[in-house]
Amino acid sequence: MEIQVGKQSLAFAEAPYIISSASIVGKKEGEGPLGNRFDVVGEDDKFGQNTWEEAESTLQKEAFTLAVGKAGLKTEDIRYLFSGDLLGQNIATSFGLMDYQVPLFGLYGACSTCGEALSLGAMCVAAGYADYVVAMTSSHFASAEKQFRFPLEYANQRPKSATWTVTGSGAYVLGKKRSKARITGITTGKIVDYGIKDSMNMGAAMAPAASDVICRHLSDFGRNVTDYDKIITGDLGKVGQEILWDLTRAGGYDISSIHTDCGIEIYDADKQGTGAGGSGCGCAAVTLSAHFMRQIEEGKWKRILFVPTGALLSTVSFNEGMTVPGIAHAVVIEHAG
Template sequence: MSMQTGKQSICFETPPYIVSSASIVGKKEGEGPLGACFDLIGEDDKFGQDTWEEAESTLQKEAFGMAVGKAGLKKEEIRYLFSGDLLGQNIATSFGLMDYQVPLFGLYGACSTCGEALSLGAMCVAAGYADYVVAMTSSHFASAEKQFRFPLEYANQRPMSATWTVTGSGAYVLGKRKSNACITGITTGKIIDYGIKDSMNMGAAMAPAAADTICQNLKDFGRRPEDYDHIITGDLGSVGREILIDLLKKEGYDISEMHLDCGMLIYESKAQGTGAGGSGCGCSAVTLAGHFLKQVEQGKLQRILFVPTGALLSTVSFNEGKTVPGIAHGVVIEHAD
């Protein structure tokens, strides 16, 4: 029987397991509502390095080592590594992980990279190409602001629609060895462009892509929203969530009761001054690893649809007046006895 399901999905005949995970965050994230969930909280957001970029590389290096260690494995037992970040040429990934000398697929899906990494890693294991792989990603508030917006010293005023890039890295070991959580299916997203040109409103840019992927997942698997305990988006924030709910209602799906957004959970937005919520590759990665995955492993959640969302822009495209397209990847994660 073919594992291809519907137009954009795969239903794994032999689901790969999430053997272990690790989450490392910065000081601000550790002070948020989910602070107690994370494996490691940095006291200094430079993590002992001289630059913000080196700090983000350190996040990835430590997250990889922690996830592999939790799995009781050695780095030599990891067949492939799927990872990426927000920085040009994926420098946080390449400089952070090169010392491990694990074969690497460098990825870029903007803030949806965690979903892309988990999808490709799961496909690799399910197809028999590897016994163990690591899927991971990272982001850093200061390195992202430096590249995409303004230097921190500029102290620019932020609109309420803006989100706060999470400083953090999440890593997952996927393999054939049984655990209490597995990836039973994926839905690969398309590039969706609604003509948004506001680089400070990522929620509006990404919500249409999230709606498209969620809608396609439900169609491909023949499910209704209530078939999931939660439908979890990556970093739409409060602005993007409203748009997502409205778009899906037009398609006949009401996900308002089971929808949660990682960007809205990781910070206490008013108290911490983070605007519409959290964003960045690390936002969904650490929230899944630190919060939701533990509930799946314990059986408190039986099935979730994890949908990290990404805004596909660069400083070049934005300065040339281009729009901000979005993309979202769906990963179905279920409890395994």
């Protein structure tokens, strides 16, 4: 089998398995439609810590420990860790995972980080560089608001296009040990910039990148939309979903019948007041683990395309009037019988 496929994709001859996964979320996420599916729901969004940033590090610690334990492994069995978050210099990751002393690749793909981590982890295992790796990420509503928008005490109004940063961490153990799910291919996304400057409309900023990588994936693999049970984006929300559908139709693919979005699934937007839906690195990570992986593992779905999406801005770029580029990474997950 040819490993390099098309312009941006890989098809794994020795497809690595997703051996286990874990999802840990905050109180608001636990009150949403998927509340009873997460492994752990916190009663206190500070998770017993003094600061929001320490709370997010605790999310990563607990998700890592739970995923490794569910895989029947020990920390010392993990060769590499691929992880990142939204905070400056990835401090949720570095402070959260340093005690484990596992070799770490710190990642930043904004809210696409789960896809980036899964892609790199799968490449590592498939190439024989590691028997077991962990791919994970996190976000926290309060730490993200504090860094990117306003202090919580400010109580600012949010436009309907705004998404709600998920408090949560998702972790995945990848390896050669057989399980019921495999990563059979990936398509790595490019930075796509349509000139959006509204940081309160992340869906519009990220949708072009999602469309670009989905269309490229289908072209690279020579597949049709009907070859997938679901195409799942990370956190476009309701606004970004409509834009995505228009863009993919323009690219020759109508994905509307099989598309869903983690940001739409994780909250009841009307009842919970979450605007266009959920976002943040943790959004796609915990929703895939708690909800979509079950459909694959139980054989209800045979193949999905998981496409986390990220907005590549910082407080500096926003304050200097720069645009909000987007990126997305596509991961093919299949039932392994």
